[in-house]
Amino acid sequence: GAGVSQTPSNKVTEKGKYVELRCDPISGHTALYWYRQSLGQGPEFLIYFQGTGAADDSGLPNDRFFAVRPEGSVSTLKIQRTERGDSAVYLCASSLWLAGAGEQFFGPGTRLTVL
Amino acid sequence: GNSVTQMEGPVTLSEEAFLTINCTYTATGYPSLFWYVQYPGEGLQLLLKATKADDKGSNKGFEATYRKETTSFHLEKGSVQVSDSAVYFCAPKLIFGQGTTLQVKP
Numbered sequence: 001g002a003g004v005s006q007t008p009s010n011k012v013t014e015k016g017k018y019v020e021l022r023c024d025p026i027s028g029h030t031a032l033y034w035y036r037q038s039l040g041q042g043p044e045f046l047i048y049f050q051g052t053g054a055a056d057d058s059g060l061p062n063d064r065f066f067a068v069r070p071e072g073s074v075s076t077l078k079i080q081r082t083e084r085g086d087s088a089v090y091l092c093a094s095s096l097w098l099a100g101a102g103e104q105f106f107g108p109g110t111r112l113t114v115l
Numbered sequence: 116g117n118s119v120t121q122m123e124g125p126v127t128l129s130e131e132a133f134l135t136i137n138c139t140y141t142a143t144g145y146p147s148l149f150w151y152v153q154y155p156g157e158g159l160q161l162l163l164k165a166t167k168a169d170d171k172g173s174n175k176g177f178e179a180t181y182r183k184e185t186t187s188f189h190l191e192k193g194s195v196q197v198s199d200s201a202v203y204f205c206a207p208k209l210i211f212g213q214g215t216t217l218q219v220k221p
Contacts, residue, residue, distance in 0.1 A: 033209065042121075042204050042211035043159070056209075091159070103149070106159040 004107035006092050012113045013082055021077045021110045025094030032075050033095075033104060034067055036088040043091055049075060082114045117142045121205050121212030128195055128219050136190040136215045138179075138205030146208040148172075148181050148188040153214075154201045162190075162203070195219045 005024045013019050025032050031050055035043035045059040049069045057067075064082075069075040079086055089111050093104035122137040140148070150162040150172070163172035168183035177192045188205060197219045205212040 035211075040214075042206075042213045044211070045209045048209065059209075093159075102147075103161045103164060105161075106151075108158045 004092055004094055004105050006090075006107040006110050008110060009108065010111045010113075012115065014115050015082060015084060017082050017114075019079050019082055019112065021079075021090050021092075021112070023075045023077070023092030023094075023107060025073065025075070025092070026105055027073075029094035029096055029105070030072070031095045031097065031102070032069060033093040034075070034077050035091040035093070037091055037109070038088045046077070079112075082112075084114050087112055087114045117146075117208060117210045119205055119207055119210050119212045122215050124202075124214070124216040126215060126217050128217070130197055130219055130221050131194045132219075134190070134192040134195045134199075134217065136203055136205075136217070137187070138189055138212060139185070139187045140205070140207040140210070141186060142207050142210075145183060148179070149206040150177070150179055150188070150190050151204045151206055151211070152201050153204070159204070197221050 007022045033048040034046040037043045047057040047060055047067050048055055052069055052072045064080045067077045089109040091109045092107045095102040095104045119140040147166045149164045151159045152162040153159050163174040165172040165181035168181050171180045179188050179190045200219045202214045202216050204214050
C-alpha cells in the first residue's frame with residue numbers, strides 16, 4: 001500500500017475485555033514499531049520488530065500487552081484484560097532500516113477507549 | 116537509559132518571527148536524531164533528520180544541527196508562517212519528547 005494503515009481507527013471496549021489492533025506496514029519495510037500516545041504527550045515506545053522477531057519489547061508496560069508479526073509484514077498488538085488507563089492512541093510505524101537509523105513512517109493510529 | 120527533554124509549549128509567535136525549539140537528549144552511542152511534526156488532524160511525519168555529529172538536517176525552511184558536545188538538536192526557522200502551526204517532536208532513536216505546540220498568528 002501507499003502508507004502504513006491501522007485498523008480499526010477507533011475501538012471502544014469495556015474494562016476487562018480483550019482487544020486486537022492491527023497494523024499494515026509499508027511493503028518492503030523490515031522494521032515495525034508500536035507506540036502509544038496519550039493526550040498532550042509524545043509517543044511512548046512499546047515494541048519493535050525486525051522481520052518476524054521482537055527485537056526490543058522493553059516498552060511493553062506489563063504482561064497484558066503482547067504483539068506478533070508472524071510473517072514479517074502485518075502486526076497485531078493484543079491487550080488482555082483492558083483497563084481504563086490503557087485508553088490512548090496506539091500508533092504503528094515502519095521503516096526500511098534498523099530502528100534508530102532510518103526514518104519511521106507512521107500510520108494514522110487506533111484510538112482505544114476503555115470504559 | 117535514553118531520554119529527551121524538549122522545550123515546553125505552547126510557543127506563540129507572530130508570522131515571520133524567528134523560531135527556536137530546544138531539544139537535549141541522553142543516549143548510548145551517537146544515535147540518528149529526528150524532528151517529527153504533527154499538523155492539526157494529521158499523523159506524525161518526519162520533518163528533518165541528522166545521522167552524525169555536526170550534520171545539519173533541513174526541510175521546509177527548518178534546520179537543526181547535531182551537536183555531540185552538548186547532546187542537543189535544537190530546531191530553528193528564520194521566518195515562521197501560519198501554516199507551521201503544529202506540534203513538534205524531537206526524537207533520538209525510539210524515544211520521543213513530549214512535544215512542543217507552536218501557534219503562529221497572522
